[in-house]
Amino acid sequence: MWPDQHYTGRPKPETRLGRGERVSAVLLRCVSLCFMLASCIHVSLCSDGDWDFNWCDVGWLRENFDHSYMEEHVRICHFRNHYELTRKNLMVKNLKRYRKTLEREAGRLEASKCDFFPCTFVLPSEYHIFVEEFKRSPGSTWIMKPVARSQGKGIFLFRKLKDIIDWKKDGSRSEEQKDEAQVESYVAQRYIENPYLIAGRKFDLRVYVLVTSYIPLKALLYRDGFARFSNTRFSLSSIDDQYVHLTNVAVQKTSPDYDPEKGCKWQMQQLRQYLTAKHGFETVQTLFKEIDNIFIRSLLSVQKTIINDKHCFELYGYDILLDQDLKPWLIEVNASPSLTASSQEDYELKYRLLEDTLHIVDMEGRLTGKEKRVGGFDLMWNDGPVYTDVGLETLGSSCLVANTHLGCVNDRQKQLQQLLKPFPGQKRT
Ligand SMILES: Nc1ncnc2c1ncn2[C@@H]1O[C@H](COP(=O)(O)OP(=O)(O)O)[C@@H](O)[C@H]1O
Ligand SMILES: [Mg+2]
Numbered sequence: 054m055w056p057d058q059h060y061t062g063r064p065k066p067e068t069r070l071g072r073g074e075r076v077s078a079v080l081l082r083c084v085s086l087c088f089m090l091a092s093c094i095h096v097s098l099c100s101d102g103d104w105d106f107n108w109c110d111v112g113w114l115r116e117n118f119d120h121s122y123m124e125e126h127v128r129i130c131h132f133r134n135h136y137e138l139t140r141k142n143l144m145v146k147n148l149k150r151y152r153k154t155l156e157r158e159a160g161r162l163e164a165s166k167c168d169f170f171p172c173t174f175v176l177p178s179e180y181h182i183f184v185e186e187f188k189r190s191p192g193s194t195w196i197m198k199p200v201a202r203s204q205g206k207g208i209f210l211f212r213k214l215k216d217i218i219d220w221k222k223d224g225s226r227s228e229e230q231k232d233e234a235q236v237e238s239y240v241a242q243r244y245i246e247n248p249y250l251i252a253g254r255k256f257d258l259r260v261y262v263l264v265t266s267y268i269p270l271k272a273l274l275y276r277d278g279f280a281r282f283s284n285t286r287f288s289l290s291s292i293d294d295q296y297v298h299l300t301n302v303a304v305q306k307t308s309p310d311y312d313p314e315k316g317c318k319w320q321m322q323q324l325r326q327y328l329t330a331k332h333g334f335e336t337v338q339t340l341f342k343e344i345d346n347i348f349i350r351s352l353l354s355v356q357k358t359i360i361n362d363k364h365c366f367e368l369y370g371y372d373i374l375l376d377q378d379l380k381p382w383l384i385e386v387n388a389s390p391s392l393t394a395s396s397q398e399d400y401e402l403k404y405r406l407l408e409d410t411l412h413i414v415d416m417e418g419r420l421t422g423k424e425k426r427v428g429g430f431d432l433m434w435n436d437g438p439v440y441t442d443v444g445l446e447t448l449g450s451s452c453l454v455a456n457t458h459l460g461c462v463n464d465r466q467k468q469l470q471q472l473l474k475p476f477p478g479q480k481r482t
Contacts, residue, residue, distance in 0.1 A: 082107040123364045132365045138355045139388035141240045142200040145173040151354035170383045171243040194244040204303035210292040249375040253286040257300045258373040267361040269436035276429045276463040278321040284310045325460030344381045428465035433457045
């Protein structure tokens with residue numbers, strides 16, 4: 054951060070391209086988060102049509118991307134058809150297709166590595182096959198979720214087909230759609246009835262993955278993240294109580310028991326330490342490997358579908374739920390993970406995350422592009438798996454260790470100081 058070195062003039066593009074060359078300013082377009090972003094990098098805020106770095110929401114993207122001419126150096130925080138992974142119905146469609154392809158080309162065992170998403174149907178289009186599946190396991194619990202909403206909105210649990218029939222009659226239209234006689238799509242998904250509980254409470258994980266390219270696939274995993282707890286003890290007897298079943302902070306903070314001082318989060322490090330103390334190093338290592346597998350497979354499932362574009366990058370927020378057997382389940386992938394902070398600790402995490410994202414996007418040309426680690430981000434996939442150097446040096450190349458460190462120490466300041474050479478004339482901070 055160089056707050057004393059803000060410029061307002063727009064530099065000529067060519068002065069911003071060379072590696073290590075000093076840029077005079079990056080023009081930032083961003084509706085929210087302006088000040089957080091502006092203090093993370095060396096930027097000037099700009100009017101709507103004139104930007105170098107655009108932290109836009111998906112609505113802006115939909116309306117403007119196709120009409121925007123983008124110069125070589127500009128960067129934007131979504132891929133054009135990001136929804137192939139971040140809309141609940143399309144994510145499942147792509148995962149099912151990928152699993153089928155794997156089964157055909159590499160066999161059942163390989164395909165079974167995609168069995169990390171709960172059985173899901175899109176309604177109303179797959180209503181009939183859903184009913185067949187529903188009848189096969191009487192008494193089980195299902196969850197209905199609108200495909201494109203977030204923060205727990207429009208979600209309900211059910212055990213009887215009657216609830217779906219009532220929903221079909223009048224519940225399947227969102228407020229905006231009621232006049233237009235359009236039906237909003239939902240997914241009906243098997244509810245994970247045996248979540249892993251801590252102090253009797255359900256939680257899920259929020260993990261950040263940054264993709265800078267789809268062809269070749271280049272993905273980095275952030276070391277920090279958190280577990281989001283529900284405030285109320287878990288029970289299957291109260292399926293209508295959202296405070297028991299939905300772990301979204303937006304839901305939990307409206308609960309009468311919510312204590313804003315305590316919040317409802319644990320840092321990922323705290324969770325990893327807790328699980329290690331309880332289940333041992335090996336078990337937790339296996340769990341985190343399975344979580345890595347979820348990131349990679351889900352990204353590979355859309356690799357050929359997402360329109361690759363050198364201007365685009367995407368910071369995904371993964372929702373992962375653990376069950377009692379410590380099996381991780383993919384619940385959804387968010388295109389615009391919330392960067393609103395619920396506590397000072399949370400603010401610091403999100404600030405670090407944004408700062409490191411900007412280091413990787415590297416508008417200022419300070420990286421070589423070959424780094425395996427930048428701040429809290431570790432390169433986990435670069436057209437193939439990435440391994441740590443430690444494993445190679447100490448254990449021999451036969452023992453390859455994945456270069457992922459979710460929930461491990463995030464000594465990013467030290468690493469960044471070594472990595473990022475100061476600009477000429479600038480003192481190290
Ligand atoms: N299949 C499921 N089994 C158990 N809990 C679920 C399931 N799907 C969602 N949930 C719970 O509901 C919350 C919201 O679901 P999610 O799919 O993330 O929708 P939203 O986009 O509204 O956040 C999750 O964070 C999780 O706590
Ligand atoms: Mg969610």
